[in-house]
Amino acid sequence: MTAPRVPGQRAIIDRRELAERIAALADEKGGEARPQVVEALRGALDRARAELARRLAEKPSAGHDCAAGHAFLIDQLLRVIHDYVTGYVYPAANRTSGERLAILAVGGYGRAEMAPHSDVDIAFITPTRRAPWCEQVIEAMLYLLWDLGLKVGHSSRTVSDTMRHAREDLTIRTALLEGRLVWGDGALYEELRERFWKEVAKGSERDFLTRKLAERSQRHKRMGDSRYVVEPNVKDGKGGLRDLQTLYWIGKYMHRVETASQLVDVGLFTRSEYRSFRRAEGFLLAVRCHMHVITGRAEDRLTFDLQREVAAAMNFAERPGKSAVERFMQYYFMQAKRVGTLTGIFLAHIDDEFARTTTRSGFFAGWTQRPRKLKGYMVEGGRIRAPGDDWFADDPVRLIEIFQLAEAEGLEIHPQTLRQIDRDAKHIDGSVRSDTRANALFLDLLAGRNDPETALRWMNEAGVFGRFVPDFGRVNAQMQFDMYHHYTVDEHTIRAIGLLSQIERGLLENDHPRATREIHKVGSRRALYVAVLLHDIAKGRGGDHSVLGAEVAQNLCPRMGLDERETDLVAWLVLHHLLMSSTAQKRDLTDPKTIEDFVGEVRNLDRLRNLAILTAVDIRAVGPGVWNSWKGQLLGELYDASAERLRLGHKEKGRKQRVGVKKDAVRALLGDRATLVDEVGAKLGDAYWIAEPEDIIARNLVQYAEARAIEDRLSIHCEVDEERGATLVSVIAPDHPGLFYRMAGGIHLSGANIIDARIHTAASGYAIDNFLVQDQHGGPFREDGQIARLKKGIRDALAGTGSLVPKLAARPLAHSRAKAFHVAPRVDFDNSASNRFTVIEVTARDRPALLNRLAHALYEANLIVQSAHITAYGESAADTFYVTDLIGSKVTAPERLAEIEARLLEAASDRRQEQLEKS
Incomplete structure (x- = not known):
């Protein structure tokens, strides 16, 4: 394999000029020249990277050029380093036959596809083991590469050892598949290639295919098993570069092609499909190169913050209804989708090849399943296919029909037919879209009784769904x-x-x-x-x-x-x-x-x-x-x-009846402690009885009675509520202004998220507050340590131990990536949503202590919070509060609402968060 030609090579790195400068340094300083040699190499590397970054900025979609340019750069550095080490550090005038060395680029480097900070994967091949000169040269070369800050993946083996390891290890076999001679002994490299195809690859094609596909499936599961995850991994994710590389590896292993373009020659791709292959590969390579340039490191996950920067670097502009980053990501996913389509076609053809070459034995020898006809289509081996090349062009409604039949009959679509569909989808025009039969077929598919999801995904991948x-x-x-x-x-x-x-x-x-x-x-x-x-x-x-x-x-x-x-x-x-x-x-x-x-x-x-x-x-x-x-x-x-x-057309029961029914239900739950309903429940108003579910009321009454019996002025009870998927935290404490915001802060400091809160005050002057909390993964707090931390956080907050605000601001948010988004704070008032309360909804970027700060702002505005409902939508939070003023009335005066809004917007602003973090 040879590296692709890179334009303007000397503007990237002039190997001859660099070699001459290093030779002059070695001649002048002898054994003490190493620091200056490293400095010369580093200077060449930095200038080359800057030149390649400049070219990428000039042509931001030229992924192939950028990747090939970086591979060329490493090639030249390796050659200069090899010649310096063998000429000046460990010169050997008359080398023996065992003192030979071939330097191979393997993996992505071998394919000449390198992003700016990709690993440099090298295989050093020697004729024999333990050749001292070879070992010295390899070690000296590696130290120079490491001094340049390059991340080097390397191996040093004889040809025979390499063959043995390749047979045993799929990763080594794959890396060697793309081995390319960079410098050194050409005869040794040719021996390796010949033995690899003869001793390792021959006869193991099916095994390689099976293991590569299993490896691919495991990788997809690790990465989310969808090519449409919103923070995709450009290299290893589904629909990413690794999927395209897997096609090339399989094609090369089976047909010994040297370049991806030769996949057309062996019939695995049409020319049109190969152009799609190159277009998707070039775009993904460009995205990866931009990510490396922007971050200054080997970064392959296209995170939210990077998406904006890469979109700008690749000159995506805003359009009505769509931001630049959304347009960029839409194009990204279109390419990832194309990779999926190519993968399906490619692998199905490989499967067909194996099916044709597999010989049946035993009882089934000579037997083949007879194809059957289904509405003009041929069905064989669980796959439906078009009977001729003009099938869809003759009647484009069939482009809908075939997916409906596949869903209804539980069939797959033959790869050759998928190719036809992909090619002929352009025939879906206004007349097809208005065709009664086509629409009836589509509706049958959409509401299919078997598996409409899979058939619709095929239809989408083939480009038919969006056209119809x-x-x-x-x-x-x-x-x-x-x-x-x-x-x-x-x-x-x-x-x-x-x-x-x-x-x-x-x-x-x-x-x-x-x-x-x-x-x-x-x-x-x-x-x-x-x-x-x-x-x-x-x-x-x-x-x-x-x-x-x-x-x-x-x-x-x-x-x-x-x-x-x-x-x-x-x-x-x-x-x-x-x-x-x-x-x-x-x-x-x-x-x-x-x-x-x-x-x-x-x-x-x-x-x-x-x-x-x-x-x-x-x-x-x-x-x-x-x-x-x-x-x-x-x-x-x-x-x-x-x-x-x-059903009833009205409320089944009035207020008094509802409270009475609920009290009876709580008595039944309490059993021999049913008297608590009258003893303790009498201290609680109708609003409490209507607001709380029966099971939580029963727990509250028992907790209140036990807390008062031991004169506990602060009682905290935590219990996992499996039905609600959260931990119920019930707090009984003397009521006082600011109680809610302090409890909210203490709960957050313990690492919990509040998802619901109800605040009540008994006639005795004690508050009975119920919180439902979850951990950062949306599950209940279960462990004893978690519960203890939760109780301590609330106690410390109510006791005023330390200052809440700095601690809360310093606590990292579970989704620190939220900083990549701007969510403008917004406050909405609704005085019609409740007969008794003013409903306030605050939307803001989620961040540490948001609920605490909003609750504190409401406290400072002299409002009483009766209940709070917390909803998270990724980076944003929507917190809803049911409030009254200090005399229990709704808040309606416009100037009062404006004052409350100003306080809440200040509490929810990013600027306020930054001030708290600095303090």
Whole structure:
């Protein structure tokens, strides 16, 4: 293998001039020349890197040129270093046959694909073991390379040892596959190559393929198993450079091709596919090179902060509705998607090759499965294929039909047919999109009974989905630049459809029992599937995607064959798809007005069922760990309360009746301690009894009685609540101003996140406050050490031990990457959401002690917090407070609201956080 030609080589590094300068130094200073030699080499390296960085800035998408330029630079340095060491450090006038050395570039360096700070992978090949001269030369070369700050991966072996290790170790075998002679003994290198193909590669092709694919699968799992994760690893992630390299390795191992372009000659790629290969590879290499230049180190993870800088470096500009970074990442994901398509086609062809060359033996010798026909298609070995090359061009509706058949029959699509689909997708035009049969087939696929997710993903990868539904094509590979959404919009949508299908098939009953039960009662299952498809269809258009998406639904649903009633339902679901999650997570569900307002918008049970199911799959499809039992609990409470109201048409019971019923339920839970309901419960007003669930009231009453019996002025009880997926922290203490903000600070200092809080004051003057808290991973605090830390944090905070504010500001946020985002603080007041309280919602960038600072601002504004509901959306937080003034009234005066808003904005600002961190 030879390195690609690099233009303007001498402007990068002039090897002859550098060698002459080093020779002059060696002649002048002899054995003391080493420091000056290192300095000369370092100067050449720095100037070359600067020149290559300049070229990259000038041509920011020239990934191949940049990578080849860095490989060329290392080649020249290695040659100069070798000649200096063998000529001046360890000169050998008459070398023996054992004193020969070949220097090979292996791995990415061998392929001449190096980012600015890539490892330098070298294999030193010698004829025999323990040749002293060779060992001295290798050691001296390595020390010089290390002195230059290069990260060197190296091996030193004989040809025979190399063959033995290559047979045993897949990594070594892969590295050698790309071995390239940089300098030294050419005959030794040729011997190595010949023996590698003869002794290692021959006959082991299937083994290499199997192990490489297993290695690839394990790598994908480590990296998130999706090419659409929002902080992708450019090198090792799914759809990254390593996937393209894997194709080349397999192709080279099986067909002994020297360059990727020869994959066309052996039939593994068409010329068009190879151009896609080169385009994707060049772009990914350019992105990786920019990341190395920007960070000054070997960085392969495209983090949020880097995304902005790389987008700017690659000259991506802002467009209406889309920022520069979103446009850059959309293009990135389009390339990653193309890598996935190429991988599928390539591997299926390899599989076909093996199938053709595998000889059956025993009972099945000479037997082959007979193909069958399915609506004109051929089906063989579980794969469906087109019967001819013009099949789709003759009737483009078949481009939809084949995916519908694959889903309905549980078939894969033949790789040759996938190639045809990819080529002929351009035939999908307005006439196909308006074709009644095409739309009926698409709807059958979308609401398929088997596995619509997989078939839709194939359709998307093949470029058919976006052409048939252009609005979906607009969100294809579109990322959402935040820390909440884990996937691109199209991937999120397809995952949500898959989750809906799994719920309908009863596969997620443990996590979603209510949705599993209610999905079979919806008026139109196909309308629900279309609503899931369209719920985020209008993202990136520069307006409210719910409103714009409802407009898309009104136009698209009739085209798909939905009637007027179904169309109205889909449009309503898209318009309000965030209503249920927002209400459940940000509002007090024990406040009757919350349920009244929600039911007033929903209006009927069928809408409620559809919305509840859509909400569940939407949240769960955001990413791993986003759905949890606490969210399930909140949505369940909202659903049950709303369903009751819709069925009865009114509140089942008045205030006194509701309190009476709840007291009876608590008595039943307390058993022989039921008298506590009258003894302790009498000190608590109706608001407490309505706000708290029966099980928490029972715990509070027992805790209050026991705390008063031992005259404990501060009682803290922590208990894991499995049903809510959190730890319940109940604090009983003498009420005083500022109690809530101090407790919030103490809880945060212990490492816990508050997800819900209710604050009550008994007639005795004691506060009974209930918090639900989780750890940084969204789970309950379980360990004894965690619980002890939680209690100590609250006690210290209430006792005033030390200053809370500096400690809280110094505590690192679990998501320090949030600093890559700007979230403008916002304060919203709502005096219609509750009959008794003013509801204040504060949205801000999540950071240490945000809740504590907001609670302190409310305290300084002379407000009483009755309940707090905390919701995190990646880098941003939405904290909702139900408050009254000091006499228990709502806050309505405009000047008073303006004062409160100013205090909260100051507490939530990034500037305030910076001041606290400095102090």
